[in-house]
Amino acid sequence: MSLRTPLAKVLGRGSAGEGVGHWWVQRVTAVALLPLTSWFVVSLLGQPLQSYDAMRGWLGQPWVAVLTILLVFTLAWHAKLGVQVVIEDYVHGKGAKTTLLLLSTFIHAGAAVAAVFAILRLAIA
Amino acid sequence: MSQRPLSPHLGVYKFMYTMSLSILHRITGCAAAAGFLLFAWWLMALASGPAAYAAAMHSLGSPFAKLLLVGFTFSFVYHFCNGIRHLVWDTGRGLERAHARRSGAAVIIAALLLTAVVVWLGCRAMGFSVPGAG
Numbered sequence: 687m688s689l690r691t692p693l694a695k696v697l698g699r700g701s702a703g704e705g706v707g708h709w710w711v712q713r714v715t716a717v718a719l720l721p722l723t724s725w726f727v728v729s730l731l732g733q734p735l736q737s738y739d740a741m742r743g744w745l746g747q748p749w750v751a752v753l754t755i756l757l758v759f760t761l762a763w764h765a766k767l768g769v770q771v772v773i774e775d776y777v778h779g780k781g782a783k784t785t786l787l788l789l790s791t792f793i794h795a796g797a798a799v800a801a802v803f804a805i806l807r808l809a810i811a
Numbered sequence: 812m813s814q815r816p817l818s819p820h821l822g823v824y825k826f827m828y829t830m831s832l833s834i835l836h837r838i839t840g841c842a843a844a845a846g847f848l849l850f851a852w853w854l855m856a857l858a859s860g861p862a863a864y865a866a867a868m869h870s871l872g873s874p875f876a877k878l879l880l881v882g883f884t885f886s887f888v889y890h891f892c893n894g895i896r897h898l899v900w901d902t903g904r905g906l907e908r909a910h911a912r913r914s915g916a917a918v919i920i921a922a923l924l925l926t927a928v929v930v931w932l933g934c935r936a937m938g939f940s941v942p943g944a945g
Contacts, residue, residue, distance in 0.1 A: 713901060716894055723891065731932040736868055738861040745857065758851075765844035772837055794844075797851035804851075804858035 708767060715764035722757040742808055751809035755802050762798035766791060832915045836893045842886035849883065872937070884929050889922040 688695075699705040729750070734740045744750060769790045777783045824830070856867035870876055896914050899905050905914055934941040 713898065716898060720891070720895070723887070727929060731929070731936045733936060734938070735936045736938045738857070738864045741857055741864070745854075761847055765840075765847050768837075768840045769844050772841060793848070797848050801851040801854045804854035807858040 708770075712764065712767045715760050715767070718760045719757075719764060722753065722760060725753060726757050745805060746809045748809065751805050754805050758798055758801040758805070762794045762801075766794040769794070829911055829915050832893065832918065836890060836897070839886035839890040839893075842883060843890050846883035846887060849879075868937075872939075877939075880933070881926075881930055884933065885922065885926045888925045888929060889918070892918045892921045892925070 697705075729744075733744050745754065770787060773783060773786045773790060777786055853867060853871075856863045871880065896905070896918055899914075905911065931941055
């Protein structure tokens with residue numbers, strides 16, 4: 687006999703109340719990052735990195751910009767979820783844990799928005 | 812709260828080399844997250860104009876920055892390779908002890924080789940002198 691209520695069974699959210707959402711999104715972003723990062727590294731390292739004009743021209747191309755924005759969002763999300771697990775596992779004080787989790791979220795969001803803004807500026811302006 | 816058993820309760824396990832691969836996955840993941848911040852900073856420099864970009868590229872050419880870039884490259888490449896191993900495990904395959912040890916060795920070899928290739932290509936793209944890059 688199970689002690690779980692029928693409602694808990696249907697919702698399937700487990701004891702933390704969040705279900706498998708975190709675990710699943712970590713996998714979905716991981717799968718997406720395999721082709722995105724492979725493409726980006728190969729494409730980037732084919733460019734003359736010291737030339738501002740060449741880099742601007744490369745990143746300003748529509749498909750390069752779109753794929754790089756996708757890469758930035760996916761990478762930021764995946765990194766945020768991963769760092770969150772590390773903080774939750776190793777930082778035990780409630781105050782320190784909450785502070786670091788907030789800080790990590792803000793930094794990842796800030797970096798992602800800065801990166802996307804930079805790409806849009808290069809691609810559109 | 813402090814009396815409850817806490818998640819990575821390492822003291823009770825006998826050490827195996829696959830454990831160090833697992834902890835390395837976390838360490839390289841965190842390092843790659845830091846590398847993402849550097850990537851965002853680099854994009855902002857590029858978007859800020861030729862002078863800002865030249866200054867950023869100059870900073871990235873310092874010996875410390877080069878070492879850091881090699882570290883980020885290894886972190887990213889290792890996390891990429893070991894991440895594939897984790898995704899295969901998620902399908903329920905390759906979890907037997909012998910299989911997990913073999914795939915671990917394969918990940919280490921692949922990560923070191925790929926790091927060498929990416930660092931070489933990176934040096935060439937950055938305009939640093941490297942053997943065989945004319």
